[in-house]
Amino acid sequence: MSKQSYTAEVTAVTRQSPSLVRVELGGAGLADFRSLGVPDEACVFEFPTPDTPRRHLPEPGRWYSLAEVGPQRMALGIVLHPGGRGSGWAERATVGETLRITEHNSWFKRPDDAAWQILLGDITALPAFARICAESALPTQVVLEVPDPGDEVPIAGGAGAVDVRWVHNADLAASSTLGDLVRELPRPEGPGYVYVAGESKATRTARKFLRDEWRLGNDRFGAIGYWRHAR
């Protein structure tokens, strides 16, 4: 985990789908930023104050995956949902505003001997999953729960075959189905890796299933809570 801070400038904002806004960042403030080289890497971003776009709110930032990263540039996919500082900012983000990066980490720890991978998540995991697929040479099964059919943003495979199953759940903000979807996964033969990312309670259910039913060791899967349902 790195806690070095950087200031990134918004260079483009695009509506990718009904629920996703793509935000591209760049600028001299990223000159010393280095990718961790792990495709799920994510950073904490602090948002600008509404009236002074180059100053940042003192409240805690939010984690977003780096859908793309390169020298002095990165791209995020921010999910729009009711309420929320990050979501609200993305809806009205404009070129020239700045975000402050305060933390940088990754959780995807696929063993070298993995012959396949399974990625199970909701729309918040789409940016990370798309990058994992693009940077992998393994046969990959992806199951993605999205609120709207229009959120089926194409996922391109790298050198490996990628099979994507889209699951539509208009009620995702209130209730995720990842805990059920994990039970429907076909299990490939041989050593592999399963990565689950999405709503926290649902990822806990998936973790329990993979540990107790599939009997995977801790090095064979990761289940990461990306956000929580409102209580």
Ligand SMILES: Cc1cc2nc3c(=O)[nH]c(=O)nc-3n(C[C@H](O)[C@H](O)[C@H](O)COP(=O)(O)OP(=O)(O)OC[C@H]3O[C@@H](n4cnc5c(N)ncnc54)[C@H](O)[C@@H]3O)c2cc1C
């Ligand atoms: C490692 C990591 C990587 C992540 N990558 C991404 C990413 O690439 N794109 C992305 O959009 N998110 C990503 N997230 C999730 C994101 O950090 C959370 O969804 C965060 O809460 C959004 O902040 P907010 O300010 O919009 O909402 P908050 O102020 O945190 O929450 C406001 C309300 O919205 C609810 N809420 C929060 N997120 C969602 C949601 N997605 N859908 C419905 N309701 C929600 C909360 O329960 C709360 O009631 C990632 C999280 C982690 C830990």
